[in-house]
Amino acid sequence: MKFPPSCLLLAFSLATSAVAAELPVLKVRPQTIDAKISVGYGLAIADVDGDGQPDILLADQKQIVWYRAPKWEKFVMAENLTPKDNVCIAARDLDGDGKCEVAVGAEWAPNDTVNSGAIFLLNAPADRTQRWTAVKLPHEPTTHRMHWLRGADGKFFLAVLPLHGRGNKNNEGVGAAFLGYEWPWKETSRPFPIFGPDAALHATHNFDLLPGRAESVLVATKEGVRSFTAAGDVWFNRIRTTQPVGEVRAGRSPGGIAWVAAIEPMHGNTLAIYRGSASADLTSSRLVLDESLNQGHGLATGDLLGTGFDQIVVGSRGAGKPGDTFGLKLYAPAVAPDTGWKLAALIDNNQMACEDLKIADLNGDGRPDIIAAGRATKNVIIYWNETSPPKP
Numbered sequence: 001m002k003f004p005p006s007c008l009l010l011a012f013s014l015a016t017s018a019v020a021a022e023l024p025v026l027k028v029r030p031q032t033i034d035a036k037i038s039v040g041y042g043l044a045i046a047d048v049d050g051d052g053q054p055d056i057l058l059a060d061q062k063q064i065v066w067y068r069a070p071k072w073e074k075f076v077m078a079e080n081l082t083p084k085d086n087v088c089i090a091a092r093d094l095d096g097d098g099k100c101e102v103a104v105g106a107e108w109a110p111n112d113t114v115n116s117g118a119i120f121l122l123n124a125p126a127d128r129t130q131r132w133t134a135v136k137l138p139h140e141p142t143t144h145r146m147h148w149l150r151g152a153d154g155k156f157f158l159a160v161l162p163l164h165g166r167g168n169k170n171n172e173g174v175g176a177a178f179l180g181y182e183w184p185w186k187e188t189s190r191p192f193p194i195f196g197p198d199a200a201l202h203a204t205h206n207f208d209l210l211p212g213r214a215e216s217v218l219v220a221t222k223e224g225v226r227s228f229t230a231a232g233d234v235w236f237n238r239i240r241t242t243q244p245v246g247e248v249r250a251g252r253s254p255g256g257i258a259w260v261a262a263i264e265p266m267h268g269n270t271l272a273i274y275r276g277s278a279s280a281d282l283t284s285s286r287l288v289l290d291e292s293l294n295q296g297h298g299l300a301t302g303d304l305l306g307t308g309f310d311q312i313v314v315g316s317r318g319a320g321k322p323g324d325t326f327g328l329k330l331y332a333p334a335v336a337p338d339t340g341w342k343l344a345a346l347i348d349n350n351q352m353a354c355e356d357l358k359i360a361d362l363n364g365d366g367r368p369d370i371i372a373a374g375r376a377t378k379n380v381i382i383y384w385n386e387t388s389p390p391k392p
Helices: none
Strands: 028-034 042-046 055-059 063-068 073-079 088-092 101-106 118-123 133-137 143-150 156-162 178-182 192-195 206-210 216-221 224-231 234-239 247-252 258-264 270-275 287-290 296-302 311-316 327-333 341-349 354-360 369-374 380-385
Touching: 042 088, 042 354, 042 369, 055 088, 055 101, 055 380, 073 118, 101 143, 118 143, 143 206, 156 206, 192 234, 216 247, 216 258, 247 296, 247 311, 258 296, 258 311, 270 296, 270 311, 287 327, 287 341, 311 354, 327 354, 341 380
Parallel strands: 088 143, 206 247, 296 354
Antiparallel strands: 028 380, 042 055, 055 063, 063 073, 088 101, 101 118, 118 133, 143 156, 156 178, 178 192, 206 216, 216 224, 224 234, 247 258, 258 270, 270 287, 296 311, 311 327, 327 341, 354 369, 369 380
16 A cells, blocks of 8 residues: 655634634645545445444445554455445444444436435444445435434434435426434334425435434535424424535534535535524525635535634545546634635645545544545545644
8 A cells, every 4th residue: 555755734824813823734644545446435434343443434336345443454345236336325333332333325326316226234244354244225216325313212213315306307306305214224114204205305415414412414405405303203394595505514613603514506616604593594694615616525524723613624526637626625714704714724636536525533632634535536545634733
């Protein structure tokens, strides 16, 4: 395995009303842990083998793999699950044994809204470096994104979001059916509706988890961002924005002010944020941060600078043509969320054609790291966060 030389990527200095001094300078050290993936559709971070260290899981084109910390050895969990591509993965410890449960989505054919899609639970062998057993679940067409959620009863379930509704054409027709799958899954189990399929949810590209005893979600759709919150067995759907959206993540700024970050539209060129109450339509608060993304794909929020509030990491993957630009950028509040944000760092410039990215502290040093998978660049890179803490 080849690793690129260490390098330090420097951020612009920003001032904030919440911190008297300048913000810390972002310093990251990229490490390529795989330079030969096919597409890199989806990433997950979880402890696979129970050693207390987070591992990296990847849904690649034909394989489901994991990379074992801290040396990042690669193990194939499953491959060739369906004739078409894998597309997504969810991993989380659901039973408290320190080892994650895994689900994946496959048979990816976004234009086939009748016969495509597949969902599998992967059952682990005693030796988790060996092949896992795939159990197929019922599904809707165009299976696209999934997460393990904690419900109002404290139990976990698998939430699965298709890209389109059944029979949908040109992003019109029946809305997507957002479904939940109980865990453990039994022969008598059946998926239950979180919402839909009669909802106005079209081109539902991605969704984000919001913390709480009962976790809620933000969904990115052609119609804008929607929030879904559980109250018992009932899920409430609220309009958060009305701009077409492809990626969505939540975060907080100085003073605890909440905001929603979005890539607009799907695979679009714009990064925007919306600020305000979790129950309000935030469309009027829209603030555009960047209109230069080349196929925006991959979005994450977290405190990479150690300031006590969130920043945004946004990825772009390019269109695969000679001369395309792509990579990763960091945005942070310049003073306060109502007075503007600035580009804080160019994390990656044309080495990572980002298909998916995550933020997680991989080495336990208290500083979140960035993990990204590249489509055209065919790589998985860890960007180790080596930022110095803020000065008192």
